[in-house]
Amino acid sequence: MDTQTDTKGEKTIQSVDRALAILEVMARHRGEVTLATISEALSLNASTCHHIIKTLMARHYVRPGTARGRYMLGSQLVVLADAVNVKAELPGRAKAVLDALNQITEEAVHLAVLEGGEMITLVKREARHALRVDSGSIGKSRAMHATATGKILLSELPETEIRRITSEHGMQKFTGNTCTDVDALITELEETRERGHSEDREEFQLYVVCLGAAVRDTTGRIIASISVSTPINRATPEHLALVRDELMAAGRTLSLNVSDSPEA
Template identity: 60%
Template sequence: MDELNQNRDETLNRLAPEKKTGIQSVDRALTILEIIAASTGEISLNDICARAGLNVSTGHHLVKTLVSRNYVAPGSGRGTYSLGSQVLTLAGAVNWQSNLSGRAQPLLDHLNATTGEAVHLAVLEGVDLVTLIKREARHALRVDAGSIGKTGACHATATGKAILAWLPEDEALKVLEARGMRAFTEKTITDRDRLLQELHQVRTDGFAVDNEEFQQHVVCVGAPILDQNGSVIGSISVSTPTVRASDEHLALVRREVMAATGKLSGRAPETAKN
């Protein structure tokens, strides 16, 4: 027990006030959360303030704000606090995202086998669309499945549009402004307002389509993967050459892509009811 207390005290000491940069109130709030976490239980407001180098009045206002957002919870003793339920929600979202590739592997294999086409799993890292996993088509005639890694084609791909459609509009615009809207083919949408209209339709339908916008003679269908809070964390798409893109085949692709993303999502995408 003495060793446990010593380790706890060493951790808390490392969180003692240092020279800070950035927004002071945010930094202080995060420091409070770290101090409470390091206490491995309940900790008094006075101890929190002492460790954080805050006067009690300032510490009380910060803790009160964190309590109102459920990041901190009142303890069993008077004037004591512990971590709140919202911290568990964030932790769950992190675990959900970090395990995405592993959870997706069997579903991508099934999707590849069922459609016979190229399959992609992509995420947005900052403003970059990143392909994490791909599966080549099983046909002799196949599309170029591209490579693993970054691409500046959010606006022109089914994986990209599926992600953009479920982002808040201001975040989607940041991606478009940072990476531009290059014309990859004559069908690429390069007008921002027109793309925003399509993204609204994508969200209504629940899936996105790249109709020869990234590669000539290639049609792709993609759908979003959502976390438990309904935020988009990635997307899956299937690519097929136009010679196989019959209405029947594309309907199969849509069903299978949306089934796969539905199984990976913590919450089903909200779509318009027909």
């Protein structure tokens, strides 16, 4: 593996670093860029640049220019940019949906995304009852394995990625109901995919039950999750059925809102 050491003393992959540097040079120049320009800007051998560009072309991050030896940024970068734009716009696009869900269920509501192997809560709405659950705070959390919000985000990831995330961040035991075995978690995530929603029954907090649903982009990929949390004394079968139905409807509506985005 072609590793190198960065300014912080951490190991990085040299070929990946060079590929990204090539894309950055092309972005700065805009339009078409010659191989010679890229090679000179990065002080790289022209043959090395050419091989990396060919790889980027195979993945549609770069495309040929109008003449031999000239290149342009490719369409795959638009896909990545769209994903960033959609996530940035999610809180605004989700406001009406989350407000309605909060009003109908009268329970705490959350919107979260997955970034860098961590769950980030973007929006929360407190319950409308005097008796409320501790709905947590905006920001990062490593409790994906123990929360309905997190389980949805994990549910359609490859098994290898689930194992990597849980290995890197651990599976902290929050209550006696917390799942701390990755194989058991993977089995539960399979069940989550089949039924279309996730469950947290006192796994993150005692006396709190939470259900989660997916928000999908135009390709059907999960880009966010929404959840509703309720104290166990209100978690009757009838109330949970209402929460589940309204939550999944909200997930579908927000997915449509994302699909209607001009950037999507």
